[in-house]
Amino acid sequence: MAVYTQVSDEALAGFLAGYDLGEALAFKGIAEGVENSNYYLETRKGRYILTLFEKRVNAADLPYFIGLKQHLSSKGYPCPEPVMGLDGQALRTLEDRPAVIVTFLDGLSPRRPTAKQCRSLGEGLARMHLALADFKGHRENALGPSSWRRMWDGRGADAEAIQPGLEAEVNACFERINAARAFSANLPRGTIHADLFPDNAFFLGEAFSGAIDFYFACTDALAYDLAVCLNSWAFEEGNATDASRLEYNFSKGSALIAGYQSVRPLEAAEREALPALCLGSAMRFFLTRLSDWSSTPAGALVKPKNPLEYAARLAFHRKIESAEGYGA
Ligand SMILES: Nc1ncnc2c1ncn2[C@@H]1O[C@H](COP(=O)(O)OP(=O)(O)O)[C@@H](O)[C@H]1O
Ligand SMILES: N[C@@H](CCOP(=O)(O)O)C(=O)O
Numbered sequence: 657m658a659v660y661t662q663v664s665d666e667a668l669a670g671f672l673a674g675y676d677l678g679e680a681l682a683f684k685g686i687a688e689g690v691e692n693s694n695y696y697l698e699t700r701k702g703r704y705i706l707t708l709f710e711k712r713v714n715a716a717d718l719p720y721f722i723g724l725k726q727h728l729s730s731k732g733y734p735c736p737e738p739v740m741g742l743d744g745q746a747l748r749t750l751e752d753r754p755a756v757i758v759t760f761l762d763g764l765s766p767r768r769p770t771a772k773q774c775r776s777l778g779e780g781l782a783r784m785h786l787a788l789a790d791f792k793g794h795r796e797n798a799l800g801p802s803s804w805r806r807m808w809d810g811r812g813a814d815a816e817a818i819q820p821g822l823e824a825e826v827n828a829c830f831e832r833i834n835a836a837r838a839f840s841a842n843l844p845r846g847t848i849h850a851d852l853f854p855d856n857a858f859f860l861g862e863a864f865s866g867a868i869d870f871y872f873a874c875t876d877a878l879a880y881d882l883a884v885c886l887n888s889w890a891f892e893e894g895n896a897t898d899a900s901r902l903e904y905n906f907s908k909g910s911a912l913i914a915g916y917q918s919v920r921p922l923e924a925a926e927r928e929a930l931p932a933l934c935l936g937s938a939m940r941f942f943l944t945r946l947s948d949w950s951s952t953p954a955g956a957l958v959k960p961k962n963p964l965e966y967a968a969r970l971a972f973h974r975k976i977e978s979a980e981g982y983g984a
Pocket of ligand 1: 760
């Protein structure tokens with residue numbers, strides 16, 4: 657579960673005294689999530705999420721993330737809205753951690769997204785890109801292409817240990833990424849979510865109702881965000897023992913791209929870059945998962961995510977030559 661920091665009753669009461677929310681009527685740790693400690697909070701004013709930021713989030717980035725959510729909320733985009741304290745600040749301290757309260761978002765994260773939900777998600781992603789077009793904040797993508805080689809160096813044996821032959825496969829993918837123009841091309845850039853997986857998107861029925869967890873958001877190619885979503889929404893989930901049988905679901909992928917393009921049509925250069933961007937974003941999640949997999953001790957509170965699910969995606973993308981291969 658992802659509650660790394662316990663909050664005492666006294667600390668919570670003292671913290672809430674800094675807001676105009678009243679006292680807590682309900683306060684419960686949330687099991688989902690892997691990065692930070694999240695609590696469900698209810699007061700007479702409404703329902704909220706209280707987040708305490710743990711070690712992987714750089715405290716210096718927090719004003720950027722808060723500003724981004726304020727910007728989206730001010731445009732009516734459905735996302736958690738930071739709640740200000742009586743001093744006008746959203747970012748405060750609780751149990752020696754940076755902490756924020758944000759509004760609670762209704763909706764459910766799909767376990768197995770349908771093609772209709774993929775289309776709606778694509779629309780929601782493009783609307784997010786447009787709503788953020790005039791956001792002034794800037795943050796480099798700390799997990800962008802220049803970090804991948806560094807993350808991979810020295811990890812070949814870890815990869816071989818989970819699947820013989822994987823080191824050579826990953827090296828072959830790096831050759832393909834290095835040869836691709838996508839990462840140096842002048843693709844349209846802007847503020848991207850960079851982690852809009854199904855567990856970070858909410859739906860009411862088939863309709864996208866909002867996005868959460870903006871803690872990887874950064875300035876990067878807009879089509880890279882679409883590639884992250886194709887990876888996380890359009891592959892049929894396998895299980896821990898048979899991740900190699902994951903397959904691209906053409907109907908879901910093509911619905912996601914169509915939904916995106918119904919709001920923001922892709923430029924020719926973005927279409928051309930799509931296979932390399934999909935390969936690159938699969939590499940990014942493969943590498944962070946491989947690192948977590950190798951460094952998480954057995955019996956740890958949070959179960960690391962399976963890197964083989966992303967090795968399967970790498971193998972798929974290496975064979976795709978054009979955007980048509982994804983149903984674009
Ligand atoms: N604003 C919100 N409204 C409703 N539920 C939320 C909200 N923010 C987080 N949650 C719940 O908390 C869980 C963990 O949040 P998340 O931001 O993904 O955590 P982490 O950054 O630790 O991975 C989500 O899966 C969701 O169930
Ligand atoms: N989406 C990433 C892990 C990040 O977890 P989140 O709970 O913060 O979305 C992955 O699946 O590897």
